[in-house]
Amino acid sequence: MSTSSNAPYHHGNLRQALLEAALIILERDGEAGLGLRDLARAVGVSAAAPYRHFDSRAALLEALAVTGFQRFTAAMEAIPPTNPPDLMAAMGKTYVLFALDNANLFRLMFSPQLKKDGRPGLRMAADAAFDTLRHISGGDAKTGRIAALAAWARVHGLAVLLLDGQIAIRAGEDTEALIAEIVEHL
Numbered sequence: 001m002s003t004s005s006n007a008p009y010h011h012g013n014l015r016q017a018l019l020e021a022a023l024i025i026l027e028r029d030g031e032a033g034l035g036l037r038d039l040a041r042a043v044g045v046s047a048a049a050p051y052r053h054f055d056s057r058a059a060l061l062e063a064l065a066v067t068g069f070q071r072f073t074a075a076m077e078a079i080p081p082t083n084p085p086d087l088m089a090a091m092g093k094t095y096v097l098f099a100l101d102n103a104n105l106f107r108l109m110f111s112p113q114l115k116k117d118g119r120p121g122l123r124m125a126a127d128a129a130f131d132t133l134r135h136i137s138g139g140d141a142k143t144g145r146i147a148a149l150a151a152w153a154r155v156h157g158l159a160v161l162l163l164d165g166q167i168a169i170r171a172g173e174d175t176e177a178l179i180a181e182i183v184e185h186l
Helices: 015-027 035-045 057-077 084-101 103-108 120-137 140-164 175-184
Strands: none
Touching: 015 035, 015 057, 015 103, 035 057, 035 084, 035 120, 057 084, 057 103, 057 120, 084 120, 084 140, 084 175, 103 140, 120 140
16 A cells, blocks of 8 residues: 555555655655654554554664665666667666655665665665676676676766766756766766
């Protein structure tokens, strides 16, 4: 069941309803605006109800990051297969657009607060996302990993520069076309 922060929860999968409402709050208010009590109020359940699914705010943030990595991986896997250079450019563009379309979720996914060590679910979700990139990078285990890390560093840097307003979008400039052009030169 999908919910918004205005719709009360009535039945179905409470964990998923909490996550969906948390994603809305996260994008609207950022990580600082996200608390379990506020989330319970937004979904229309008791203040204790979210604690049955998330034992802490940190557990909620981890679950949101896992959801983000899963959605990100799905977006990358949805790119139609083409020859490798075009596929790399398409993946780079998809990466940056995902970041721009999901700014606060993207920042949470890569937040230094969420250490992946000791969090197997988060580690698996992040590794699955990286594996989509490594798979098309080719090469053996070592060269494929290095090529994927190099591509990741470039598109992640571009995404962060755009999110932080360090690359200005000029009046009348098509952001998607600009991203595609930059990614083709990576």
